[in-house]
Amino acid sequence: MTRYVVSHLRRLEAxxxxxxxxxxxxxxxxxxxxxxxxxxxxxxxxxxxAFAPAKLPFPLLHIxxxxxxxxxxAFRDEVARQDGLDLRVWTNEDGxxxxxxxxxxxxxxxxxxxxxVALRQALDHYRFDAAIGxxxxxxxxxxxxxxxxxxxxxxHEWDPKNQRAELWNVxxxxxxxxxxxxxxxLSNWTELDVWVYIEIESIPVxxxxxxxERPVAERDGVLFMVDDDxxxxxxxxxxxxxNVRFRTLGCYxxxxxxxxxxxxxxxxxxxxxxxxWSERQGRVIDYEEGVSMEDKKREGYF
Amino acid sequence: xxxxxxxxxxxxxxxxxxxxxxxxxxTLLGRLLVDSRSVPEDHLEAAKRNNExxxxxxLDGLRAEREQxxxxxxxxxxxxxxxxxFIIADAPGHEQYTRNMATAASNCDLAVVLVDAxxxxxxxxxxxxxIAALLGIKHLVIAVNKMDLVxxxxxxxxxxxxAYDAFAARLEVTDVEFIPMVAATGENVVQxxxxxxxxxxxxxxxxxxxxxxxxxxxxxxxxxxxxxILRGDDGSRHVxxxxxxxxxxxxxxxxxxxxxxxxxxxxxxxxxxxxxPLAVAITLDRDVxxxxxxxxxxxxxxxxxxxxxxxxxxxxxxxxxxQGREYLLQHCAVQTSAVVRDVRYxxxxxxxxxxxxxxxxxxxxxxxxxxxxxxIAFDAYSRNRATGAFILIDRMTGETAAAGMILDRETAxxxxxxxxxSLAAIEKLLADYGLDAxxxxxxxxxxxxxxxx
Ligand SMILES: Nc1nc2c(ncn2[C@@H]2O[C@H](COP(=O)(O)OP(=O)(O)O)[C@@H](O)[C@H]2O)c(=O)[nH]1
Numbered sequence: 001m002t003r004y005v006v007s008h009l010r011r012l013e014a015x016x017x018x019x020x021x022x023x024x025x026x027x028x029x030x031x032x033x034x035x036x037x038x039x040x041x042x043x044x045x046x047x048x049x050a051f052a053p054a055k056l057p058f059p060l061l062h063i064x065x066x067x068x069x070x071x072x073x074a075f076r077d078e079v080a081r082q083d084g085l086d087l088r089v090w091t092n093e094d095g096x097x098x099x100x101x102x103x104x105x106x107x108x109x110x111x112x113x114x115x116x117v118a119l120r121q122a123l124d125h126y127r128f129d130a131a132i133g134x135x136x137x138x139x140x141x142x143x144x145x146x147x148x149x150x151x152x153x154x155x156h157e158w159d160p161k162n163q164r165a166e167l168w169n170v171x172x173x174x175x176x177x178x179x180x181x182x183x184x185x186l187s188n189w190t191e192l193d194v195w196v197y198i199e200i201e202s203i204p205v206x207x208x209x210x211x212x213e214r215p216v217a218e219r220d221g222v223l224f225m226v227d228d229d230x231x232x233x234x235x236x237x238x239x240x241x242x243n244v245r246f247r248t249l250g251c252y253x254x255x256x257x258x259x260x261x262x263x264x265x266x267x268x269x270x271x272x273x274x275x276x277w278s279e280r281q282g283r284v285i286d287y288e289e290g291v292s293m294e295d296k297k298r299e300g301y302f
Numbered sequence: 303x304x305x306x307x308x309x310x311x312x313x314x315x316x317x318x319x320x321x322x323x324x325x326x327x328x329t330l331l332g333r334l335l336v337d338s339r340s341v342p343e344d345h346l347e348a349a350k351r352n353n354e355x356x357x358x359x360x361l362d363g364l365r366a367e368r369e370q371x372x373x374x375x376x377x378x379x380x381x382x383x384x385x386x387x388f389i390i391a392d393a394p395g396h397e398q399y400t401r402n403m404a405t406a407a408s409n410c411d412l413a414v415v416l417v418d419a420x421x422x423x424x425x426x427x428x429x430x431x432x433i434a435a436l437l438g439i440k441h442l443v444i445a446v447n448k449m450d451l452v453x454x455x456x457x458x459x460x461x462x463x464x465a466y467d468a469f470a471a472r473l474e475v476t477d478v479e480f481i482p483m484v485a486a487t488g489e490n491v492v493q494x495x496x497x498x499x500x501x502x503x504x505x506x507x508x509x510x511x512x513x514x515x516x517x518x519x520x521x522x523x524x525x526x527x528x529x530x531i532l533r534g535d536d537g538s539r540h541v542x543x544x545x546x547x548x549x550x551x552x553x554x555x556x557x558x559x560x561x562x563x564x565x566x567x568x569x570x571x572x573x574x575x576x577x578x579p580l581a582v583a584i585t586l587d588r589d590v591x592x593x594x595x596x597x598x599x600x601x602x603x604x605x606x607x608x609x610x611x612x613x614x615x616x617x618x619x620x621x622x623x624x625q626g627r628e629y630l631l632q633h634c635a636v637q638t639s640a641v642v643r644d645v646r647y648x649x650x651x652x653x654x655x656x657x658x659x660x661x662x663x664x665x666x667x668x669x670x671x672x673x674x675x676x677x678i679a680f681d682a683y684s685r686n687r688a689t690g691a692f693i694l695i696d697r698m699t700g701e702t703a704a705a706g707m708i709l710d711r712e713t714a715x716x717x718x719x720x721x722x723x724s725l726a727a728i729e730k731l732l733a734d735y736g737l738d739a740x741x742x743x744x745x746x747x748x749x750x751x752x753x754x755x
Contacts, residue, residue, distance in 0.1 A: 004521055004549070004577050008314035008387040017581035018529070018544040025530045025594055025635070050542075052571075052583070053534035137378045144377040151700065164702045165375070165401055165618045167408035168691045169544070170632055176700040188389060190380045196309050266306060273305070 009200075012193060016043075016185040017050040018169060019148055020132065023183045024050075024057050026173035027130035030183075031123075034060040034087070036072045037249045038205050039134035039186055042194050045203045046185065047132075048083070059086035061122055061131070065114040066096060067251035069227050075206045090122035102253045103232045120156050123180065130181040138190045148187050154178030191247075192272060199265040208246050209268065211260040215239035223259070227252040312382060315510060318391040318406045320434070321416025322426040326447040330416065330485040330506075331379070331392065332357025337492035338507060340381035375402045385511040400651070400665035403430060404616045404705055407437035408691070411515045414443045414506070419452045419482070423465045425652045432651050435473040436614060436667065436707065438687050441513055442470075442478045445506065449498065450484045456500040472654055474684070477513070481506055521577060523681065524548030524556070525605060525689045526598040527634035532583055540583040541592055546634070546688035548600070550584065551575040559597045559679040560607050563590045578688075595636040597679040597689070605679045605689060611672045612709045614649075614683075615642075617662040619696060619703035623670075624661060629703060633678050633692035640674040640694070660729065660746060662704075669709070682710035 006014070023030050032047055034040045047056055062076060080087040092100075095113040102110045123131060137144045149171045152158055155178075164172050175181065186194070198205060216223045217231065217239050224231070226239040231253060233239070244257035245268070262268045319327050335341050336355060349360040379390040391406035393399070407413065413434040417427055434442060444466055452458040459482045470478055481490055482501050489495035490505045504512070525546040532540040550556070552574050554567045565586040576582045586592070599605060617623050623642060631640035648659035648668040662668045683690030694704040732742045 004519065005313065005516055006577075006579060007310055008312050009310045011314055011579060014544060014579050014581040021529045021542055021581070022635075050581070051532055053538070053540065054532040138380045144379060145375060162701075163375075164700070165405050165693075165705070166702070167405050167693060167705045168688070169409075170634070170691055170693050172632065172693060172695055172700070172702045174630060174637075174695050174697075174700045176698075179700065188378070188380075190382075192309070192382075196306050199306050200310055266304070269305065 009193060009197060012189055013046065013049075013197070015169065015188065016046045019171070019183060019185040020047050020050045022171055022173065023130050023132050023149075023181075023185075026171075027175075027181065029126070029128050030058045030130040030132060031061045031088075031126065031128040032056070032058055033119075033131050033133040034062050034076070035134065035250075036062065036068070036076045036206060037134070038194055038198065038209060039136065039189075041203050041205050042189070042197055043132070043134040043186060044079070044083075045201060056085065058132075059088050059126075061088045061090060061126070061128070063115060063118045063122060064089050064091045065110075065118070065251050066091060067102060067114075067230075067253060069206075069208055069225070069249065069252045069255075071208050072206050072249060075204075079204070088122070088126065090118055090125070092118035092121060101230075102251060107254055123156065128180070129175060130183055132183040132185060134186050135184050136189050136191070136194075137187050146184060146187065148184050149173060150182040150184065152180045152182060156180065192269070195265060195269050195272065199269065206249060208249055210263050211243050211245040212263075213241045214244050214257070216242050216244060216257060222256040224255070225252055225257055308384075312385070312387045313515075314389065315386050315412065315513070315515060316389045316391065316410045317412040317414060317510065318393065318403075318410045318434075319414045319416065320393065320403060320406075320430040321414075321445070321447075322418060322421070322424055325416040325418040325421075326485040327392075327416050328360075329357045330414070330445065330447065330483070330491060331390065332360045333485050333488045333491045334507060335360070335379070335381055337488055338381055338383055376406045383507070383511055388510065400429075400433060400616060400667070401618045403433045404437055404618075407434050407439055408705065410434075410437075410439055411518060412441040412443065412510070412513060413439050414445050416445050416447050417462060417466075419446050419448045419458060419462065422462050423469065427466070428469055428654070429651045431470065431473060431475075432654060433616075433667075435475045436616075438683060438707070440476055440518055441515070442475050443506065443509060444478060444480045445483050445485075446480060447483045447485050449482045449489070449495075450486070454482070454484075454495075454498045456482075456498075459501075479503070479509055479513075481509065519578060520547035520686055521549055522547070523603055523605070523686060524550050524554070524598070524600045525681070525686065526550065526556075526582075526584075527636075527689070528592060528594055528596045528598065529635050530594050531592065538585060539589070540585055541598065542581075542583040543598075543635070544581045545576060545578045547578045547686050549575060549577040550582075550598075555601045556586075556598045557601045557604055558590055558592045559599060559604060560677040561591060561596070562604075562607075564601055565590045595634075597634065599679070605681045605686075606711070607677050607679050609674045609677050611640075611674065611678070611680065611692075611706075612711055613670055613672060613692070613706040614709060615662060615668055615670050615694070615707075616705045617664055617666050617668070617703070618705065619699075619701055620664050621696065621699075621703070622661045622663045623668075623704065628697070630695035630697055631672070631674055631678075631692055631706075632695060633680060634689060636676070636678055638674050638676045638678070640672050642670050642694075643673050644671045646670060672706075680708050683707035684710060 100113045147166045215226045245260045246257050262271045349356050377392045381388050393402040393406040446462055463480045482498055483490045492507045494505050526543050529543040532542050552567055557564050565588040568587040569585040570576050571583050628639050628641050645659050646669040647656040681689045690708040692706045693702050696703045729746050
């Protein structure tokens with residue numbers, strides 16, 4: 001009997017592949033939102049599995065705010081090159097021209113202009129009708145009820161009062177005029193699932209997830225990495241070298257690091273099970289929570 | 303074994319919690335998560351009031367939204383022990399409960415039904431148990447909560463158990479477990495209660511970790527709905543899909559449905575066999591015509607092929623179901639138009655009685671006959687949850703209007719069907735005679751009220 005038992009991780013894998021294939025088959029012009037983080041790495045790996053031996057039938061889209069860690073950008077370009085991926089990079093040029101940045105404009109406004117608006121622009125520009133992303137339900141309370149196929153009205157607006165019932169793995173992919181879909185194949189994965197899967201499948205991730213000596217500045221108890229000379233140091237302040245890593249990656253001036261000695265995936269997993277803090281705790285200035293997630297999603301945020 | 307090795311081998315149990323409002327669902331879920339040490343420190347701190355964890359607050363993502371007037375439906379929560387990983391589907395009780403409960407139940411192996419020991423079996427208990435059974439949940443746990451309010455009395459527990467058994471005999475649920483509980487103190491949730499020694503069974507978590515679900519899996523009927531066809535660089539063709547049930551091996555002779563052409567399996571994504579619920583890409587030894595929406599099955603064990611479907615529907619749209627109206631039907635990878643020909647009856651979920659109906663409104667459940675515009679390969683839901691399920695989509699709004707569970711057509715039609723069926727026929731007849739809608743409604747209402755005794 002045990003021969004036919006499928007472990008929870010292989011179930012998750014199968015479920016995700018099913019969802020990705022469904023999105024590829026049901027929509028005319030889908031895209032995979034690639035944020036370079038660990039979840040995106042897993043998502044990309046699953047997508048490649050889903051279509052093997054064929055190539056990915058859709059492009060990747062990265063919204064570049066201009067403030068990502070340099071190592072993230074290098075990793076992104078290397079992955080795209082090695083795997084021969086069709087990678088589209090989009091930046092909100094209006095925002096860039098006006099130099100909208102996290103220091104002068106605050107996390108909220110910066111995120112709105114450089115992420116939310118940028119994403120809307122890119123989806124409209126390429127006429128993508130479905131965007132496949134790596135969000136997980138366990139990340140945050142308001143995500144816990146998100147659909148796997150999440151319907152967006154014209155203008156990308158998310159109407160929480162008008163979400164479709166979702167049963168079994170029978171997904172409603174029907175689009176009315178002007179509407180689009182966000183698709184979340186990793187909905188049922190937890191942070192731990194992601195790391196264990198990265199380990200057993202040997203999936204490459206950005207080195208920032210592993211501890212190393214890095215230049216940091218401490219602000220209100222949060223460690224920020226001084227990734228380039230645009231970081232606004234206080235008068236007399238000097239970055240100090242500390243052994244740190246990141247649990248989540250985003251824009252460097254908004255991502256808090258944790259002190260750590262974990263240099264391998266199993267060590268990261270060990271630290272994670274020993275830690276009794278949530279993944280989001282590291283992000284004190286969490287640009288995803290600057291305003292309520294609910295409001296941002298209404299505006300078209302991922 | 304390393305942690306990673308142990309972790310990846312964990313089994314998965316998906317369960318839901320339901321029961322009457324205020325019977326202690328939030329408290330129980332909170333207890334389960336906290337006592338199994340699944341709640342991060344920062345979340346726990348945030349949910350403390352006067353140094354005590356407020357369990358309702360812990361699950362607050364939803365409550366806050368409720369206050370903002372946002373539709374709350376199913377929220378999913380995750381936790382694990384050393385034995386299993388759990389996905390909880392949490393459907394808060396409110397007016398749209400049937401829709402939400404059906405949604406939550408559709409993917410669950412087990413349902414925990416909370417019963418207030420003081421109140422006993424009430425309407426909601428019966429309603430929730432029925433929906434769980436309808437959606438194919440085979441394992442129920444009746445959590446008799448607030449035992450502290452009835453002096454932790456074994457007699458009271460037994461009374462409730464007998465009352466429930468009498469009702470549950472009419473449900474198709476094989477495994478019902480009763481657990482006396484005090485969710486507020488955690489007795490028999492994770493820890494065994496020291497004050498109810500008369501109870502010889504396991505605490506809830508223990509049960510969730512050990513309940514036998516492996517045999518729920520259908521390994522007999524191979525069903526592989528085709529999602530898409532992949533092409534390798536060498537021109538090879540790979541049939542991609544998720545195995546809905548059964549086992550497929552290299553060399554098996556399969557039938558492509560609905561065309562019923564046959565071929566042998568020549569390869570399965572680098573394996574010699576695969577089984578549900580794995581997602582695979584297989585190659586066939588012959589260049590047969592196969593595309594999205596088809597289904598592969600073993601030649602000597604094929605599903606029903608028909609345009610006509612008998613099904614139970616849970617109606618989910620504010621717009622009532624109209625007989626004769628066209629909807630989009632989504633079944634596995636098939637999307638096709640379909641018309642509901644006949645509403646045979648509506649079910650009074652609380653009393654488990656049928657009554658005549660001409661339409662189904664939101665949150666109503668009824669039996670219908672549907673005619674699809676193409677042939678579909680399906681099984682009865684009771685035999686196959688994956689190939690027996692479908693949804694109806696409203697073309698105009700795009701919403702999921704109904705969830706459908708296909709019935710076994712072999713089973714004799716129930717007595718009550720005859721008059722109902724003729725009622726619909728009478729209605730059509732009257733319309734054919736050119737009677738106006740109001741008069742038809744008046745006449746059919748009179749007939750319906752007579753039938754409904
Ligand atoms: N006496 C007693 N009260 C309980 C128990 N479990 C929950 N309650 C109380 O019952 C009320 C409703 O509980 P709650 O968990 O919010 O119920 P829900 O509406 O089903 O989620 C709250 O005041 C709880 O403190 C119990 O085992 N014993």
